[in-house]
Amino acid sequence: MADNADDAQTDDRQPVRLGEVVYQQTKERLIRGAFEPGRKLTVRALADALGVSSTPARDAINRLTFEGALVYAGPKTVIVPFISQQTLEEITLMRLALEGLAAERSVLHVTQDDIDKLTKMQGQIDVALDAKRYADALWSNKEFHFLIYRLSQMPHLITTIETLWLRIGASFNDLYPEFAEAKYGVHNHMAAIEGLLERDGAAVRAAIESDIRDGYRRMKKANRERSAENEAIF
Amino acid sequence: MADNADDAQTDDRQPVRLGEVVYQQTKERLIRGAFEPGRKLTVRALADALGVSSTPARDAINRLTFEGALVYAGPKTVIVPFISQQTLEEITLMRLALEGLAAERSVLHVTQDDIDKLTKMQGQIDVALDAKRYADALWSNKEFHFLIYRLSQMPHLITTIETLWLRIGASFNDLYPEFAEAKYGVHNHMAAIEGLLERDGAAVRAAIESDIRDGYRRMKKANRERSAENEAIF
DNA sequence: AATGACAGAATGTTGCAACAAAAAATCATA
DNA sequence: TATGATTTTTTGTTGCAACATTCTGTCATT
Numbered sequence: 001m002a003d004n005a006d007d008a009q010t011d012d013r014q015p016v017r018l019g020e021v022v023y024q025q026t027k028e029r030l031i032r033g034a035f036e037p038g039r040k041l042t043v044r045a046l047a048d049a050l051g052v053s054s055t056p057a058r059d060a061i062n063r064l065t066f067e068g069a070l071v072y073a074g075p076k077t078v079i080v081p082f083i084s085q086q087t088l089e090e091i092t093l094m095r096l097a098l099e100g101l102a103a104e105r106s107v108l109h110v111t112q113d114d115i116d117k118l119t120k121m122q123g124q125i126d127v128a129l130d131a132k133r134y135a136d137a138l139w140s141n142k143e144f145h146f147l148i149y150r151l152s153q154m155p156h157l158i159t160t161i162e163t164l165w166l167r168i169g170a171s172f173n174d175l176y177p178e179f180a181e182a183k184y185g186v187h188n189h190m191a192a193i194e195g196l197l198e199r200d201g202a203a204v205r206a207a208i209e210s211d212i213r214d215g216y217r218r219m220k221k222a223n224r225e226r227s228a229e230n231e232a233i234f
Numbered sequence: 235m236a237d238n239a240d241d242a243q244t245d246d247r248q249p250v251r252l253g254e255v256v257y258q259q260t261k262e263r264l265i266r267g268a269f270e271p272g273r274k275l276t277v278r279a280l281a282d283a284l285g286v287s288s289t290p291a292r293d294a295i296n297r298l299t300f301e302g303a304l305v306y307a308g309p310k311t312v313i314v315p316f317i318s319q320q321t322l323e324e325i326t327l328m329r330l331a332l333e334g335l336a337a338e339r340s341v342l343h344v345t346q347d348d349i350d351k352l353t354k355m356q357g358q359i360d361v362a363l364d365a366k367r368y369a370d371a372l373w374s375n376k377e378f379h380f381l382i383y384r385l386s387q388m389p390h391l392i393t394t395i396e397t398l399w400l401r402i403g404a405s406f407n408d409l410y411p412e413f414a415e416a417k418y419g420v421h422n423h424m425a426a427i428e429g430l431l432e433r434d435g436a437a438v439r440a441a442i443e444s445d446i447r448d449g450y451r452r453m454k455k456a457n458r459e460r461s462a463e464n465e466a467i468f
Numbered sequence: 469a470a471t472g473a474c475a476g477a478a479t480g481t482t483g484c485a486a487c488a489a490a491a492a493a494t495c496a497t498a
Numbered sequence: 499t500a501t502g503a504t505t506t507t508t509t510g511t512t513g514c515a516a517c518a519t520t521c522t523g524t525c526a527t528t
Contacts, residue, residue: 017481042509053483058510062293063300068390075249076490076509090388093339097331105327154324156302156401160394167390249489251511277480287513292480310479310520 018052019059025050026060030069030080031142031166032135033173037082041070069166083171085223091168092216096209098161099149103192103208104201106151115196118147122189129186138173144189145211148196148204168219175222185211252286253293259284260294264303264314265376265400266369267407271316275304303400317405319457325402326450330443332395333383337426337442338435340385349430352381356423363420372407378423379445382430382438402453409456419445 026046029035047057061078064070071081083091121144128137142165149158188211195203260280263269281291295312298304305315317325355378362371376399383392422445429437 019481044509054510055482055484059296059481061510062297066297066300068393074490076511078510087390090390093335093388094332094391094394097335098328101327101331154327156321156324156398157328159302160328160397164390249511253511276478278478288480289512289514293511295480308520310481312480 017056019056019063022046022050022052022056022060023063026064027069027166030064031169031173032139033170035080035170036174037080037171039080040073041078041080064166067163067166069163069169080170081167083168083223085220088168088216088219088223091164092212095161095164095212098157098164099145099212100205100209102149102152102154102157102161104205105154106148106204107196107199107201108151109153110151110196110199114147114151115193118144118193118196121147122186122193125189126186135173141185145208148192148208151196171223172219175219185214188214251290253290253297256280256284256286256290256294257297260298261303261400264298265403265407266373267404269314269404270408271314271405273314274307275312275314298400301397301400303397303403314404315401317402317457319454322402322450322453322457325398326446329395329398329446332391332398333379333446334439334443336383336386336388336391336395338439339388340382340438341430341433341435342385343387344385344430344433348381348385349427352378352427352430355381356420356427359423360420369407375419379442382426382442385430405457406453409453419448422448 026041035041041061043054043058043061046061047054050057061070065072065078068081070078073079081087121140125137125140125144128134128140146158146162149161152158188207191207191210192204195201195207260275269275275295277288277292277295280295281288284291295304299306299312302315304312307313315321355374359371359374359378362368362374380392380396383395386392422441425441425444426438429435429439429441
């Protein structure tokens with residue numbers, strides 16, 4: 001992704017490229033869990049659905065495949081990936097390294113205004129959880145994390161983290177009722193905010209790492225149960 | 235990138251896609267420093283150069299742009315990026331986190347055969363350095379690093395690291411005479427091999443981190459001198 | 469010499485048809 | 499019913515032309 005906004009050489013003006021629109025929309029639906037794992041995507045279907053020709057649709061699918069958000073199940077078949085236990089563990093280790101780095105660096109540029117925004121965002125998470133609007137809670141949870149990561153002012157890091165979320169996003173959302181219950185993550189988020197208040201990078205990193213580990217345990221558990229179901233069927 | 239080779243759901247058979255060929259060839263030339271920073275790449279020129287139509291050439295340029303190996307300098311202009319001091323620092327921090335992780339995990343699957351290969355590879359680096367074949371030395375250096383990283387058996391991690399190398403690769407090679415001198419990295423590499431022998435993940439990580447930091451210092455220095463030259467001219 | 473306007477050339481994107489290959493559906497056979 | 503072969507449909511890729519936009523070189527003006 002062209003994310004060198006810090007370099008004078010880059011120029012992010014975009015006239016509106018159709019392929020970009022298709023990509024963004026499909027990516028959004030993927031993150032929100034609109035496509036279940038195993039779902040097959042074809043360029044003509046995507047093109048018809050969004051009223052464009054095959055070229056932009058093909059561009060979008062190709063890009064999502066490069067990024068690992070979609071996966072080849074055959075020479076002419078791309079599907080939303082199932083996340084294996086091994087892949088989940090790998091992505092989690094990468095998240096710990098990268099999101100930990102972003103968290104630690106976030107204290108270098110944080111302002112009171114940012115902390116207010118985070119506090120407000122956490123309030124939205126709480127409200128969504130109480131109302132059992134789990135999809136909203138998950139979305140706000142993502143916003144909360146990336147609000148912190150963006151404070152690091154490291155654009156390459158942030159886009160890399162985004163692709164990691166994208167790779168597990170579909171499976172994550174596919175199982176979200178299991179995650180959002182029991183005020184998942186609230187304690188870690190409060191600890192992160194406190195760390196930011198005190199400009200304590202190590203504390204923010206620890207809070208984010210703890211949050212990632214908690215999520216990993218829940219997802220691992222849900223994934224196992226899901227696998228067990230499938231084994232029972234087949 | 236489709237790198238879930240561990241998952242049964244994926245299928246990496248490729249009939250031979252022209253766009254993939256153009257991508258691989260251009261990527262290789264980029265890493266080897268065939269295109270200096272600032273060099274402009276166009277769809278038609280690339281298509282003509284490789285004797286294909288515009289579609290595969292466009293696919294390749296788009297993909298390299300998504301990955302950050304090329305960069306938009308205007309709505310219709312993609313160039314090989316100049317690496318700013320800020321970007322170099324950011325990529326280095328990411329490399330420390332990710333390559334450190336791969337290095338630490340490499341001890342989990344390393345065999346004596348792997349260590350023999352690494353020792354041999356280091357011999358090739360030494361020979362190339364003595365003969366002042368700096369481009370070869372740099373290439374073998376890359377092979378050495380990724381031999382270790384692949385031992386981690388974490389495909390997502392490896393492709394992400396490759397993307398980072400690709401982002402700074404062109405600038406790195408543009409300056410390589412400054413790097414290869416003085417047996418750069420030899421000591422760190424020997425330390426890494428020793429760590430692998432003893433299955434000491436922390437030691438391998440430390441050696442790799444040290445290697446990355448050394449390279450960072452040299453590149454930072456060269457980059458500054460290069461910038462000073464440019465300032466003197468303009 | 470520096471700057472701005474302008475015209476011609478070049479560029480990326482999009483849509484689309486053709487093609488070979490793969491996937492899905494159908495049918496035959498056991 | 500299950501299995502394998504065969505036909506039919508669907509699919510991704512490629513090449514290419516058209517179009518609007520952007521870039522580049524030139525020239526006039528100061």
